[in-house]
Amino acid sequence: MTRLTDDIIIRAVARIMIPFIQIYALYVIMHGHHSPGGGFQGGVILGASFILYLITHGLEEARARMSELKAGIFSASGLLIYSGIGLLCLILGSNFLDYGRLSLILKVIPAQARSLGILGVEIGVGITVMAVMFSIFFDISTGGIIPEDEEIKEENG
Amino acid sequence: MRVLLILTVVVTGLILIYGTQDMPDWGDPNSPPSTHVSPRYLEKTLAETATPNAVTSVLADYRGYDTLGETTVIFTAGVSCILILRTRKKQKKVDQNSNPDKT
Numbered sequence: 001m002t003r004l005t006d007d008i009i010i011r012a013v014a015r016i017m018i019p020f021i022q023i024y025a026l027y028v029i030m031h032g033h034h035s036p037g038g039g040f041q042g043g044v045i046l047g048a049s050f051i052l053y054l055i056t057h058g059l060e061e062a063r064a065r066m067s068e069l070k071a072g073i074f075s076a077s078g079l080l081i082y083s084g085i086g087l088l089c090l091i092l093g094s095n096f097l098d099y100g101r102l103s104l105i106l107k108v109i110p111a112q113a114r115s116l117g118i119l120g121v122e123i124g125v126g127i128t129v130m131a132v133m134f135s136i137f138f139d140i141s142t143g144g145i146i147p148e149d150e151e152i153k154e155e156n157g
Numbered sequence: 158m159r160v161l162l163i164l165t166v167v168v169t170g171l172i173l174i175y176g177t178q179d180m181p182d183w184g185d186p187n188s189p190p191s192t193h194v195s196p197r198y199l200e201k202t203l204a205e206t207a208t209p210n211a212v213t214s215v216l217a218d219y220r221g222y223d224t225l226g227e228t229t230v231i232f233t234a235g236v237s238c239i240l241i242l243r244t245r246k247k248q249k250k251v252d253q254n255s256n257p258d259k260t
Contacts, residue, residue: 032210032213033208033209033210033213034209034210035210036210036212038213038216038217039217040227068243072235072239075232075235075236076232078228078232079228079229079232082224082225082228083225086221086225096222097218097221097222097225099218099221111204111205111206111207112207114205114206114207114208114214114218115206115207115208117217117218118206118208118213118214118217118218121217121221121224122213122217124228125224125228128228128231128232129228129231131235132231132232132234132235135235135238135239136234136235136238139238139239139242139243140238140242143242144241144242144243144244145244
């Protein structure tokens with residue numbers, strides 16, 4: 001079980017590093033059109049930043065930032081964004097995941113609409129990969145037994 | 158028996174290495190994969206998708222359905238970890254009741 005480390009150097013370095021790791025992850029996702037990168041790579045980097053926070057700040061603080069419920073919702077919503085864009089193309093009258101038809105609602109030329117469709121899909125992939133990375137690490141580090149279950153019950157009841 | 162197993166592995170490996178002799182050279186422009194759809198993707202990707210990176214356009218646009226499946230695989234891996242590792246609430250209650258000494 002990971003818990004808050006006593007070493008102030010590790011905590012301070014992690015606090016400094018995490019924002020830069022997350023900015024870099026967003027850059028990798030957004031810049032996939034022009035350089036190596038994309039949703040899978042950026043999502044893994046973004047997930048690594050949350051895992052670093054979990055390792056250095058312990059389970060309780062990490063759950064306040066990103067609980068296992070949020071991770072589950074994010075992992076499903078990323079896939080929903082992907083298939084939602086595909087279904088939107090289907091509704092607009094073209095094939096599944098044929099982003100060219102998105103130009104009808106985005107008011108741009110079809111080639112640009114395809115570029116934006118790729119970006120939306122990459123964001124969905126990134127969210128799913130990030131949440132699944134965190135969720136798997138969360139389950140392995142706790143052994144699946146999540147503490148403080150009583151507090152959640154009290155909040156709900 | 159062990160000698161037979163090692164012999165099987167070595168012979169199979171040699172057959173596979175012999176099989177690679179018929180494969181096209183690395184980056185051969187006349188090989189079947191390079192002559193079928195690859196040139197079309199490389200030539201038309203900027204005009205059709207406004208994306209300079211051909212890898213991204215093939216991954217997310219031309220082969221978008223495949224990438225949707227990949228994302229589903231990752232999602233399934235996360236859900237499987239939750240299903241296998243995370244204990245149920247009933248078991249938690251039993252654990253809490255059986256360890257009253259902890260608190």
